């Protein structure tokens with residue numbers, strides 16, 4: 001017999017926090033989400049969604065909304081030194097979207113489920129008894145407190161959990177662009193360009209709507225000149241002449257990141273849980289970090305409504321999900337390390353350049 005009106009306070013209205021909030025709200029929980037930013041925003045241009053993300057959206061009842069508002073690239077091509085190396089056709093295995101679109105879908109799902117989302121509300125600490133501390137000094141007690149505050153989260157320290165943060169060798173700049181006017185068909189493919197002539201460089205071109213695409217421009221993190229925002233087209237077009245028309249377009253949005261991994265000794269302590277990148281950030285080398293985050297968040301909502309005993313639910317959730325998420329994280333780290341531009345041309349079969357979830361046909 002599940003008790004009614006459980007309460008949750010969630011720090012962070014990113015994809016993971018919103019997915020959990022929607023899942024709990026739909027199951028009768030009273031949920032408040034605190035977002036530090038002044039508005040609900042998802043930076044980074046576009047995003048790949050595949051089986052884990054599809055599953056989570058289906059559970060939340062929003063897979064059709066997502067399908068209608070996202071894009072299905074025709075496939076995934078790998079180019080090396082200007083030559084096509086492999087082409088894998090997509091048969092509904094992955095879709096792309098503007099990040100903001102997925103963010104809006106999850107925020108709508110949460111609000112429709114009765115969740116209150118407070119922007120400009122920064123969490124500064126947690127207590128394992130189930131208390132969230134806000135910047136304005138307010139203490140918010142709940143049956144469950146959740147840190148969903150992303151890769152920069154420091155909440156685990158207050159819970160006595162150990163936290164390994166690995167920063168990988170490469171740096172990335174993401175650029176969101178208008179892609180109108182490109183020849184149709186050909187540019188509806190995702191195209192992963194690697195250049196090993198001169199400085200090793202990569203640009204992943206991803207169409208993420210009919211009108212938009214984003215570029216992930218990658219080089220060794222030591223290559224500070226190429227990683228400045230906005231990126232200088234003159235430093236990238238010699239290696240990627242086929243992208244010159246795009247590289248000269250004015251970016252709608254730019255963002256710099258390093259590949260990083262977070263590994264915690266546990267995802268919960270007392271009445272506090274951690275979800276998403278705060279718990280298990282991983283390099284975006286297989287483009288699944290957000291997929292895994294929202295799946296894991298929905299799984300937590302399921303576990304919490306399967307029993308009255310919150311402690312038992314948190315333990316069951318970790319026992320079920322941790323082995324798979326750890327394995328996904330190791331795969332992402334292996335891909336990031338074996339394809340590291342910092343280390344030069346990889347000493348592996350070049351087909352390994354293609355993440356397994358993109359090898360669709």
Ligand SMILES: Cc1cc2nc3c(=O)[nH]c(=O)nc-3n(C[C@H](O)[C@H](O)[C@H](O)COP(=O)(O)OP(=O)(O)OC[C@H]3O[C@@H](n4cnc5c(N)ncnc54)[C@H](O)[C@@H]3O)c2cc1C
Nearest residue numbers: 012014015016036048123150276277284287288289290291
């Ligand atoms: C270059 C790159 C490309 C990627 N591409 C993909 C991809 O194609 N597919 C994929 O599945 N994954 C991808 N990922 C991974 C994905 O972006 C993350 O896994 C996902 O965004 C994690 O979501 P989150 O909600 O845990 O964290 P975040 O998205 O970081 O959200 C955290 C939220 O918490 C808020 N916050 C922070 N601190 C506080 C605080 N103290 N109080 C209140 N609020 C706070 C922030 O403002 C933010 O809104 C990529 C990552 C990178 C770096």
